[in-house]
Amino acid sequence: MARRAPQSYLPAEIPMCERIDGPSAEPLGLAEAKAFLRLDTDAQDGVVAALIAAARQWVESETRRILLSQTWRFTRDAWPPSGLIAVPLAPVRAVLAARLVAEDGTTQDLPLDLFTFAGARLPPLIAVDLARAPAPTRRLGGIVLELQLGYGATPAELPADLVQAVRQLVAFLHEHRDEPGDQGRMPDSILALLRPYRSVRL
Incomplete structure (x- = not known):
């Protein structure tokens, strides 16, 4: 059964955490994401870049693992x-x-x-x-x-499952970009990729 995505990047019970710098890159490059989405023009570059960042943040929030430095x-x-x-x-x-x-x-x-x-x-x-x-x-x-x-400064240092989760989530968010009510429910295939990386909440 699909689970609802969290509404914020960091859980409310951890007010002492604050990101002050980074990341300088994303787990998925724009060209790679566009190829995965089969986009041949630059018309949606801004949208795709925003979806990559959103997908990375969701994966980090769900697993409490920071991807890139x-x-x-x-x-x-x-x-x-x-x-x-x-x-x-x-x-x-x-x-x-x-x-x-x-x-x-x-x-x-x-x-x-x-x-x-x-x-x-x-x-x-x-x-x-x-x-x-x-x-x-x-x-x-x-x-x-x-x-x-973080795991490192470059996508090559990331676990392949987490990169794949970001990739699939970008595709899911892009497919449902005009349907805000559907974006809160993540596909089971994405959650399955993240399951080994999730830990008990402190």
Whole structure:
């Protein structure tokens, strides 16, 4: 049975996540998408490009896996007692920056060797050296981490099933572009491609 697509890119229960950069490319190129759709003219190039981005975002939202490299900001109120931070999006490729934010807005950069991570597991985990990590002085949102997420910088680094899901979803959205009421129900064939990549929601 087909499932209804989510109405937003990120679930409401994860307000601490914010994309700040990327991706610089899409999993599917415009020429490849047009060939798949059997379009011979440039008349719909803008529409097709928008559908590619929408399909990629839907796949990312459904799986909570970021496809091509993006920089995301994660905000926390305190260090977890266990020293382990579960990241709600995968895969994590790098910890790019970390800082504390004081009540007056001033920031303190933290050394990156405070952190080690297992970025490919689900969910990804970041281990914090609590013996060295200073406590935040701001009650809410005093810890900020900037992470590089994604499988890589090019479509060739993506799992083939996820690229195929984007391809099929572009075709589905293009076919139903004039029927907004039908776009909310995704075909079972697309959901089957995504099923191995879906994880339990945190």
